[in-house]
Amino acid sequence: MESITPVILCGGSGTRLWPRSRASKPKPFLPLVGTQTLFEATLARCADSATFAAPVVVTGKAHLSHVEAQSANVEGTSVVVEPLAKNTAAAIALAALRLPREAVMLVCPSDHHIADTAAFAAAARTGAQLARQGWLVTFGIAAHAPETGFGYIRRGEGIEQGGFRVDRFVEKPDRATAERFLAEGQYSWNGGIFMFRAGDFLDELAAHRPVLAEAVREAETRGHAEGARFHPDPEAFARIESESVDYAVMEGTTRAAVVPVDMGWSDIGNWQALHEARDADGDGNSIQGPAELVDCRNVMVDSDGPRVSVIGLENVIIVVDGDEVLVTSAAGTQKVGKLGGASSQ
Amino acid sequence: MESITPVILCGGSGTRLWPRSRASKPKPFLPLVGTQTLFEATLARCADSATFAAPVVVTGKAHLSHVEAQSANVEGTSVVVEPLAKNTAAAIALAALRLPREAVMLVCPSDHHIADTAAFAAAARTGAQLARQGWLVTFGIAAHAPETGFGYIRRGEGIEQGGFRVDRFVEKPDRATAERFLAEGQYSWNGGIFMFRAGDFLDELAAHRPVLAEAVREAETRGHAEGARFHPDPEAFARIESESVDYAVMEGTTRAAVVPVDMGWSDIGNWQALHEARDADGDGNSIQGPAELVDCRNVMVDSDGPRVSVIGLENVIIVVDGDEVLVTSAAGTQKVGKLGGASSQ
Numbered sequence: 001m002e003s004i005t006p007v008i009l010c011g012g013s014g015t016r017l018w019p020r021s022r023a024s025k026p027k028p029f030l031p032l033v034g035t036q037t038l039f040e041a042t043l044a045r046c047a048d049s050a051t052f053a054a055p056v057v058v059t060g061k062a063h064l065s066h067v068e069a070q071s072a073n074v075e076g077t078s079v080v081v082e083p084l085a086k087n088t089a090a091a092i093a094l095a096a097l098r099l100p101r102e103a104v105m106l107v108c109p110s111d112h113h114i115a116d117t118a119a120f121a122a123a124a125r126t127g128a129q130l131a132r133q134g135w136l137v138t139f140g141i142a143a144h145a146p147e148t149g150f151g152y153i154r155r156g157e158g159i160e161q162g163g164f165r166v167d168r169f170v171e172k173p174d175r176a177t178a179e180r181f182l183a184e185g186q187y188s189w190n191g192g193i194f195m196f197r198a199g200d201f202l203d204e205l206a207a208h209r210p211v212l213a214e215a216v217r218e219a220e221t222r223g224h225a226e227g228a229r230f231h232p233d234p235e236a237f238a239r240i241e242s243e244s245v246d247y248a249v250m251e252g253t254t255r256a257a258v259v260p261v262d263m264g265w266s267d268i269g270n271w272q273a274l275h276e277a278r279d280a281d282g283d284g285n286s287i288q289g290p291a292e293l294v295d296c297r298n299v300m301v302d303s304d305g306p307r308v309s310v311i312g313l314e315n316v317i318i319v320v321d322g323d324e325v326l327v328t329s330a331a332g333t334q335k336v337g338k339l340g341g342a343s344s345q
Numbered sequence: 346m347e348s349i350t351p352v353i354l355c356g357g358s359g360t361r362l363w364p365r366s367r368a369s370k371p372k373p374f375l376p377l378v379g380t381q382t383l384f385e386a387t388l389a390r391c392a393d394s395a396t397f398a399a400p401v402v403v404t405g406k407a408h409l410s411h412v413e414a415q416s417a418n419v420e421g422t423s424v425v426v427e428p429l430a431k432n433t434a435a436a437i438a439l440a441a442l443r444l445p446r447e448a449v450m451l452v453c454p455s456d457h458h459i460a461d462t463a464a465f466a467a468a469a470r471t472g473a474q475l476a477r478q479g480w481l482v483t484f485g486i487a488a489h490a491p492e493t494g495f496g497y498i499r500r501g502e503g504i505e506q507g508g509f510r511v512d513r514f515v516e517k518p519d520r521a522t523a524e525r526f527l528a529e530g531q532y533s534w535n536g537g538i539f540m541f542r543a544g545d546f547l548d549e550l551a552a553h554r555p556v557l558a559e560a561v562r563e564a565e566t567r568g569h570a571e572g573a574r575f576h577p578d579p580e581a582f583a584r585i586e587s588e589s590v591d592y593a594v595m596e597g598t599t600r601a602a603v604v605p606v607d608m609g610w611s612d613i614g615n616w617q618a619l620h621e622a623r624d625a626d627g628d629g630n631s632i633q634g635p636a637e638l639v640d641c642r643n644v645m646v647d648s649d650g651p652r653v654s655v656i657g658l659e660n661v662i663i664v665v666d667g668d669e670v671l672v673t674s675a676a677g678t679q680k681v682g683k684l685g686g687a688s689s690q
Contacts, residue, residue: 019654292685295677308670309364309684312677313661320670325653325663327672332640332657339654340637 003053004128004195005103006046007095010039010059010067010110011085016270016333018342019324020302028110029066032268033277039067039110043074045117046106051125056098057110058082058091064229083234088192089248090240093205093216094232101199104131107245109192113277115264123261127195130163135257136204137195138166138250140188142262146178149269151190151246153258154181166256169246188260191267194245195259201249208252215240270333271317271326275300289320298330348398349473349540350448351391352440355384355404355412355455356430361615361678363687364669365647373455374411377613378622384412384455388419390462391451396470401443402455403427403436409574428579433537434593435585438550438561439577446544449476452590454537458622460609468606472540475508480602481549482540483511483595485533487607491523494614496535496591498603499526511601514591533605536612539590540604546594553597560585615678616662616671620645634665643675 010028014021021027028039036044046052054076059067064081071077080094092107099105106124114120127137140153149172156167169190173181181187206213215236222233250256266277278300280286285293289303295312303320310318317333319326324341336342355373359366366372373384381389391397399421404412409426416422425439437452444450451469459465472482485498494517501512514535518526526532551558560581567578595601611622623645625631630638634648640657648665655663662678664671669686681687 294680294684303670306665306668306670307686308672309681309686310672311680311684312674313672316658316661316672318670318672320651323651325648325651325665325670327653327655327658327661327663329657335639335656336654339639339656341652341654 003049003104004046004051004106004124005053005099006043006055007092007105007107008039008042008046008055008057008110009088009091009107010057010063011088011091014111015337015342017268017274018336018339019321019326020304020319022321023062026063026066027268029063029070032274033113037070038113038268040070041113042108042110043071043077045114045120046108046124047074048121051121052106053103054078056080056095058095060085078228078230080230080232083232083237085242086237086240087242088245089205089209089212089243090216090237092194092245093202093213094220094230096198096201097217097220098230099198101197101202103198104128105194105196105198105201107192107194109267111268112191113264113266113268115266115277116262119261119263123259123263124195126162127259129161130159130257130259131195131197131200134200134255135159135163135196136200136250136253136255137163137257137259139191139193139195140164140258140260141191141265142260143182143187143189146175146182147189148172148175148178150267152178152181152187153190154186155188155258155260159257163257163259166250166258169251169256188258189265190246191265194250200255204249204253204255209241209243209248212241212243212248270336271300271319271328272330272333275317275330347447347449347477348394349391349396349451349469350398350444351388351400352437352450352452353384353387353391353400353402353455354433354436354452355402355408356433356436359456360682360687362613362619363681363684364666364671365649365664367666368407371408371411372613374408374415377619378458382415383458383613385415386458387453387455388416388422390459390465391453391469392419393466396466397451398448399423401425401440403440405430423573423575425575425577428577428582430587431582431585432587433590434550434554434557434588435561435582437539437590438547438558439565439575441543441546442562442565443575444543446542446547448543449473450539450541450543450546452537452539454612456613457536458609458611458613460611460622461607464606464608468604468608469540471507472604474506475504475602475604476540476542476545479545479600480504480508480541481545481595481598481600482508482602482604484536484538484540485509485603485605486536486610487605488527488532488534491520491527492534493517493520493523495612497523497526497532498535499531500533500603500605504602508602508604511595511603514596514601533603534610535591536610539595545600549594549598549600554586554588554593557586557588557593615681616645616664616673617675617678620662620675 155164219236284298500509564577564581629643
């Protein structure tokens with residue numbers, strides 16, 4: 001059985017985990033859950049050489065030093081350095097063009113947390129079998145709550161080995177719709193994890209987005225390698241249309257499949273999500289850094305230095321990072337990105 | 346009319362306003378309400394030379410540099426430097442021994458806040474008249490809530506000019522008793538503010554606590570002056586019994602009077618009390634230092650440097666001081682003194 005090539009996308013930094021995540025030290029490169037950074041954990045999930053080939057990382061210049069430092073121990077890592085951010089369709093197409101047409105790609109975001117790595121690996125093996133039959137596979141993340149912050153995937157008829165045709169992709173729903181999806185049981189979250197052969201992806205992109213496909217091909221053809229780095233041609237790259245892989249390919253193709261998987265997944269989309277991903281004590285409190293909690297429940301403290309003393313609070317998150325202190329209710333974590341400090345970076 | 350001599354007691358530092366108040370920078374010497382420190386404000390309340398003579402400050406060696414720095418502009422200030430803390434009976438007796446027997450003393454703690462200084466001055470004038478008739482006067486602070494953290498004073502028959510005989514002093518009550526006191530209307534809080542002639546106080550002390558009175562007299566007789574400082578004899582001082590003025594004198598004398606006064610008083614006994622003493626915006630929030638509040642009510646932020654961003658909280662107090670961050674519910678402020686950081690200073 002041929003191996004799977006991990007394609008790891010290291011995109012924008014975001015503002016929702018400010019002040020720990022900042023423009024200069026973005027989310028994928030921080031040890032948010034456990035001792036590994038999210039990027040390191042993403043590499044580690046695909047490190048078994050019996051299943052996986054060396055990874056391809058697609059990133060921007062701003063993150064290149066982080067990527068190279070944190071992947072230094074992963075033999076054979078190559079890096080595609082985007083001169084601009086052009087969303088996921090272009091990023092994946094660039095990686096596909098650097099691989100043999102028969103290579104099975106496993107496309108992963110670099111800033112998600114997956115607690116059950118064995119379930120992830122099993123889904124990857126299932127996805128690879130479907131990909132080798134020409135399917136464009138997306139992972140369907142088991143929905144445990146009526147989340148309104150994710151896109152959903154409705155499964156259709158079963159194919160084999162735990163895979164299904166995709167019935168349809170659904171935009172982020174409102175609360176009532178999300179509750180209906182959860183009750184119906186046919187819906188999964190779209191976690192942005194995909195598997196397909198490089199050639200199949202490029203063919204579908206050419207069919208559905210010929211201009212985009214051609215622009216990426218030109219940027220790749222005129223690009224140049226520099227050791228393990230590949231630099232697409234900046235002028236050609238600048239002309240690429242910015243579009244997500246979901247819109248450009250997955251929603252249009254007739255060969256979309258979904259592999260449902262329940263693997264303790266989180267996009268760590270805000271501080272409350274991070275709180276839930278971290279280990280907690282019997283009162284639901286989780287602490288990183290020096291802290292003392294008295295009469296607290298479901299309190300999270302994350303301090304990079306100062307001691308944090310907390311009394312009598314419930315469902316509160318406290319983050320200390322250098323010259324910034326964030327104190328928010330669990331519900332308030334949705335608004336962190338709009339704070340003056342987060343938006344003025 | 347002869348003037349009143351302010352006697353200002355600068356005692357222990359306490360732990361209830363940790364981490365802002367610390368052993369090295371105790372509560373009286375911090376600008377907790379407005380721009381003046383509590384000690385400076387205490388001096389300023391007694392600065393009118395038409396009513397007040399130069400103040401006598403009684404303090405310990407640890408606080409001497411703060412006292413002298415913050416009273417440098419108050420002409421004629423003298424300082425009694427206690428080698429040890431021996432509670433209020435000894436402190437007041439030392440000051441009394443340094444004054445003429447006829448001098449009317451106004452004994453004030455140095456770490457309370459008084460919003461209505463005109464009401465304070467009016468009460469001081471009333472108290473002085475009673476003191477000149479031989480009464481040992483205590484201020485009866487108007488009780489606005491069933492506080493269990495203060496002693497109470499029950500007034501008896503009226504004397505004149507707004508004064509009353511003290512019916513009795515009451516220890517800190519339980520909640521039900523405090524509510525009864527509040528409903529009854531004859532009770533005031535004991536704020537530790539006293540007025541009497543120096544000679545009357547010394548006579549009553551000698552009558553009720555002859556050993557203590559003699560020990561203080563010996564410490565004073567063997568002491569020495571050093572400019573504006575007076576140093577009691579350390580060996581004699583060490584033998585003084587540690588007792589409060591309430592126990593040693595006020596509860597025993599038959600000449601105790603109370604002058605009720607409603608003057609926006611607070612002992613700033615914890616962070617919630619400080620929150621209440623500070624100006625707040627329309628949502629009840631009060632901020633010192635850089636901060637951004639979103640969806641907050643009755644939140645207090647006090648930061649000595651880092652920006653504090655707060656989302657979605659109510660009745661929470663956040664204090665940043667150097668290497669310490671305190672986040673507490675309003676009710677939790679009672680427990681601040683028991684935190685590891687506060688108790689290990």
